[in-house]
Amino acid sequence: MDAKRGMGVMLFCFLAVLLLAWPVQAATERGFDDKEIRIAAWGPQTGPAAPWGAVARGSKLMFDIVNEEGGIHGRKVKFFVRDDQYNPSQTVAAVKELTERHGIFAFVGGVGTACCQSVYQILLDNKIIWISPCSGARSFWDPHNPYLWNIWVTYEDDSSILTKFAVEKKKFKKIAMLYQNDDYGLDALDSVKYRLSKYKMELLTALPVEPTERDLSSQVAKLKASGAEAVIGYCSPTQAAIALRTSVSTGFRPQWFHSYNLSDYPLMNKITDGLWSKEGVITSGFFVPPDADHPLIKKYRAAQEKMAPTERWGIFYQAGLVVAEPLVEAMKRAGRNLSTAAVKKELDSLTDFQGVGPKITWTATNHKAPKSVQIWQAGPNGELIVLQDWTVNEISRH
Amino acid sequence: MPFEQLLVEGLAMGACYGLFGLAVVIIYKTSEVINFGAGEMAMFSTFIVFHLLTFYNCPFWLALLSAIIFAAVLGVLVQYIFLRPAKNPTLLSLIVITLGVEMLLMGFASWKWGAEQQEFSLPISYMITYEPIEGFIISQWALAVFIIAAIVVAFLYFFFNHTNLGTAMRATQQNKHAAKIMGINTDRVFAFSWAFSSVIGLIAAVLLTAKTILDPQFMLEPFLKAFAAAVLGGLMSIPGVLIGGAIMGLLENFFGYAWPVWKPITAFLVIVLMLCVRPSGLFAKHWVKKV
Numbered sequence: 001m002d003a004k005r006g007m008g009v010m011l012f013c014f015l016a017v018l019l020l021a022w023p024v025q026a027a028t029e030r031g032f033d034d035k036e037i038r039i040a041a042w043g044p045q046t047g048p049a050a051p052w053g054a055v056a057r058g059s060k061l062m063f064d065i066v067n068e069e070g071g072i073h074g075r076k077v078k079f080f081v082r083d084d085q086y087n088p089s090q091t092v093a094a095v096k097e098l099t100e101r102h103g104i105f106a107f108v109g110g111v112g113t114a115c116c117q118s119v120y121q122i123l124l125d126n127k128i129i130w131i132s133p134c135s136g137a138r139s140f141w142d143p144h145n146p147y148l149w150n151i152w153v154t155y156e157d158d159s160s161i162l163t164k165f166a167v168e169k170k171k172f173k174k175i176a177m178l179y180q181n182d183d184y185g186l187d188a189l190d191s192v193k194y195r196l197s198k199y200k201m202e203l204l205t206a207l208p209v210e211p212t213e214r215d216l217s218s219q220v221a222k223l224k225a226s227g228a229e230a231v232i233g234y235c236s237p238t239q240a241a242i243a244l245r246t247s248v249s250t251g252f253r254p255q256w257f258h259s260y261n262l263s264d265y266p267l268m269n270k271i272t273d274g275l276w277s278k279e280g281v282i283t284s285g286f287f288v289p290p291d292a293d294h295p296l297i298k299k300y301r302a303a304q305e306k307m308a309p310t311e312r313w314g315i316f317y318q319a320g321l322v323v324a325e326p327l328v329e330a331m332k333r334a335g336r337n338l339s340t341a342a343v344k345k346e347l348d349s350l351t352d353f354q355g356v357g358p359k360i361t362w363t364a365t366n367h368k369a370p371k372s373v374q375i376w377q378a379g380p381n382g383e384l385i386v387l388q389d390w391t392v393n394e395i396s397r398h
Numbered sequence: 399m400p401f402e403q404l405l406v407e408g409l410a411m412g413a414c415y416g417l418f419g420l421a422v423v424i425i426y427k428t429s430e431v432i433n434f435g436a437g438e439m440a441m442f443s444t445f446i447v448f449h450l451l452t453f454y455n456c457p458f459w460l461a462l463l464s465a466i467i468f469a470a471v472l473g474v475l476v477q478y479i480f481l482r483p484a485k486n487p488t489l490l491s492l493i494v495i496t497l498g499v500e501m502l503l504m505g506f507a508s509w510k511w512g513a514e515q516q517e518f519s520l521p522i523s524y525m526i527t528y529e530p531i532e533g534f535i536i537s538q539w540a541l542a543v544f545i546i547a548a549i550v551v552a553f554l555y556f557f558f559n560h561t562n563l564g565t566a567m568r569a570t571q572q573n574k575h576a577a578k579i580m581g582i583n584t585d586r587v588f589a590f591s592w593a594f595s596s597v598i599g600l601i602a603a604v605l606l607t608a609k610t611i612l613d614p615q616f617m618l619e620p621f622l623k624a625f626a627a628a629v630l631g632g633l634m635s636i637p638g639v640l641i642g643g644a645i646m647g648l649l650e651n652f653f654g655y656a657w658p659v660w661k662p663i664t665a666f667l668v669i670v671l672m673l674c675v676r677p678s679g680l681f682a683k684h685w686v687k688k689v
Contacts, residue, residue, distance in 0.1 A: 044513075046508055046509065046513070050508065050512060050513035050514065051512075051513060051514040051515075181659075207658045208658055208659055210662045212615075212618060212619050212662075213619060213661075213662065214606070214610040214611075214616065214619045214620060215411050215609075215610070215619075215623075215650065215651075217403075217404070217407035217408065217411060217651050217654075218404065218407075218650065218651045218652070218653075218654030218655040218658065218661060219654065219658060219661075221400045221403050221404050221407070221651070221655055222655055222658065224400060224403070225400050237515060238515055238610075238611050238613070241515070241611055242609075242610050242611060245524055245609065245610075246407075246524075246609070248524070248525055249524040249525065249527060249535075249537040249539065249540075249609075250403055250407070250527075250535055250537075251527060251529075251535050267514070267515070270515075270516075270517045271515040271516070271517060271611050273517075273519055273525070275525075
């Protein structure tokens, strides 16, 4: 009898604990309650890639604006930022901590292809909304992931449009390439070759560069010897700046083209002693230009000056707003009855949505990034000149 | 092949590697420790120049002079705080300590000045170029590197051969205990060699920044190249390390021109080949301890 009573008490305690825990667990899984929606981002706030950490802080500005305007259907956004130091193992730790301890409704952004890939499966398994990795890598949309929406234009599309501009608009016949020796540069190299083949042209030479290299004298000597009139560069800001400095110091002055990753002109001018503007470097860009006379840019810049005055208004910071905009829009459209399914449905039906990023159209089976970019040039006084408006890669292979 | 350009650029970068290699060799000559923190010590001192220029609008030469004093103090502090207290240290444990110093300084610099690339202009410019012979373009930066490297080498030659302190440093390296018996304050010699090394590292780093970019990682790769130059020339030989630097610079440029994909491994190849074929380097005498 005592044993039965003991068992009964234990069963009661177990059920009581289960019942008490159940509502909390349910709320945690959903990532929101009646008062708040929990959204998160990771990014390198310290370490070698810290400049890109501005993306997560840009997203914070978006949710600060949302909260100041009263939240979304009465709910305030609680935004979490975790510093992963551009280290995939720390990204995994941060995402696990956020999802298991706080319960996150959605993630925005995410810097670094490897960091994003390290948490891809965790977010997919938990069916957590994710907009969008800051990477143009193919693995984020192939195969289709129903909970991940892409905004970052692929390097394949980007480099193809840049090459088309160099050949058709600038009439360059002798083109060479300097590419980072990883997926970023190799994707672009393949695409540039493909685009040139359409004009029955070939690259004069294509030279690899490692992200850690600090002396690019031999690469520049080879570019110069090739007789290139234009060089397409797919490398990091540091290597692009060193290549430009070295080419000027050796009297080699081609027209440089670079990817949208190097479209932070104030930064590039700063680290090239103004050569970025003096040499009129051309880049692609897939945001509304950061100094554009655009109502949303004006609104965000005013908010940044008020809420985050120590931040520099630059392209990385704007990227944080770009990845947060579609989520805010979808949550607003979903109404008071918030759920992952409701927001997913709204995201899947976004058509020609544009904030300060590119024009986005997603469907239930297509979460790919847009295929269009603008062409920008660094003007002589440091200003950004839009050379060509949004252009679609008409020979995109995806 | 643009032979002239590869030659000039290779020799200029090689002179920087050689200078920086000296910073490694000076410590090795006195204590047989490879200082893996040399790059970050130089980086940190360069950020002091940057800080004085940017936030205090100091004239360049005053900022550089202040940073030289800072670098000397930093060298002494690193030796005094981190290496000297090590109890019964093995060579390996001392090397591990220098790795710790490297991480500490890089973390501190990232925290203090941020990881973003910084604007850093010198009075010598890579944009000003001269063409004494047709096709032979040399920048003001490359000229300055050659001149400064020559001055530093002349000074070191004089210092090690004609001053008491230089002789004391050589004696300490050859036999620490005998040097002590002869009345040499070896602790002071070690501290001085760290200060000396730190200052030469700063000079090399400032020259390198003028061509590359200032950020907390900027000395990682040059350190590897300088280390390769030191191994090539001989870790005990000052002229050897400079010639090793020049060979390294030329090798990297010509090799990188001919086989661009393999350029990043040049330094590793040099280190591995030299350690296999002639571990003491091209110009150092191979000391064998008799027991």
